[in-house]
Amino acid sequence: MKRIAILVSICLSATPVFSQTKKDITANEVIDRIKGNLGVPWKTPTVDTFKAGDPNAKVTGIATTMMATLDVLQRAAAKGDNLIITHEPTWYDHQDTTDQLPMKDDDPVVKEKRAFIEKNHLIIWRFHDHWHRNTRDGILDGQVHAMGWEKYQDPSNSHLFTIPEKTVGQIADELQKKLGIAVMRVVGDRKMKVTRVALSPGATGFRLESGALEIPGVQLLISGESREWETVEYVADAAAQGRQKALIMLSHVPSEQFGMDECAKWLRTFVTEVPVDFIPTKDPFAPETFPSHK
């Protein structure tokens, strides 16, 4: 009883002390601190800009995420996080304009998402280019860590790995389980044994993906989202030629997601005023992402 009383007393006194040392910080100040902590200079033009909200508003909490879907924003708001740092777009477009939508800003999905952002005083900032091009690519590091592949990574090229021999099918199954992926797509011979792998998360395009596949000895490329008339056809042809080449497409979200967990960990080392949460973006192809809403 006495010990409980002491504990309660410590807890009660601890709370005000924390509040007293806690200082206000604005979204702009958080971003300035990010720029100051990066190992590379800030480079414009960049998509790493504010996408919604008031940059001068006080931050109550930070949520890092792969993609600022409405579901992520809802979960961030419920946690009390008002600054969302997202790797991928908010407005369904790399430049985050609504120009591609025929109804543009009057599109009902856009309008309702914007209304939710405004009602909850959310601030959205994108962290794409510079998180990739930091001294170490933060997205790649987070993914490699989630895969448990650090020990296989090439010292001279962080996108290349020499793994213990496994078949393409085994690697696909293991990664699907480990990264929690709903739908995997594999091109090539699933029974092919592989030791040399290139990892290219996200949607890096055929130029980079074919560059990885052209490296002699690389047997397997793991990508996020590749075009079916480019990389997919190329690997299909390579496999038809009997070459030791295969492709695993993880889907975009789970291929980069863990890089934003890495980002949250990094932010916590220099933003201490407010909590920093990593909010995973749900896999859009998982049935449980969209339960029956009648």
Place this chain on the structure above:
Amino acid sequence: MKRIAILVSICLSATPVFSQTKKDITANEVIDRIKGNLGVPWKTPTVDTFKAGDPNAKVTGIATTMMATLDVLQRAAAKGDNLIITHEPTWYDHQDTTDQLPMKDDDPVVKEKRAFIEKNHLIIWRFHDHWHRNTRDGILDGQVHAMGWEKYQDPSNSHLFTIPEKTVGQIADELQKKLGIAVMRVVGDRKMKVTRVALSPGATGFRLESGALEIPGVQLLISGESREWETVEYVADAAAQGRQKALIMLSHVPSEQFGMDECAKWLRTFVTEVPVDFIPTKDPFAPETFPSHK
């Protein structure tokens, strides 16, 4: 015995008669005849051009296909077809240049494919833009026929359908079976009941896809290949808002494949000198496409 003898005699006499009436036709002449039989004027610039081979060479047989993969070329050559009419690229790029590949024309996969084409005197011509923009979109018509959805098609908009009520999941399962698709991807509530569907085969992009989804009453978009940070995120948000919107992605090849069967049927109505075959492109995500090659 007598009847068999007569039959044999007819068959023997039929062959030379066929050969005698058969006239030579060059690839260029086939393409000119295609241009003359289209219901729309020829418009340049277009990707509908020769991609390999000699346009003045004599055609021994025509193979229409969705994508001129090496596997398709091998099957065409084995049939004696030397003119391949493909809907999608040969060289892994919409413009069919090898500029995206770091090694360009020296890429080993490109070189070996080109060597196969040359050795077998194949001629490759792309039929993309004008087959889509013909009086009726030939790709769409072929797909709708394969799906058995002609009776549900809107008279005023051939991309819209009013189907008997089914859930998104039921539609996905039925199409997967009917079109022989290895990997289907669904975004949204699979239990949602649907009657109003938009069909946008291939990779038409977010502008057209969001336009279809903005149409009031359209509950389901069926596409081939959509970008995960564009259409996929948009539908995820719409579903999270409780809207009656869902997306089924069929994959690119099976979403347009049957339009090239339609093309073969159309060609046979005005090219009678040589056989016209439809050679299905194998689904790159089906394990049986790439049996173990040791």
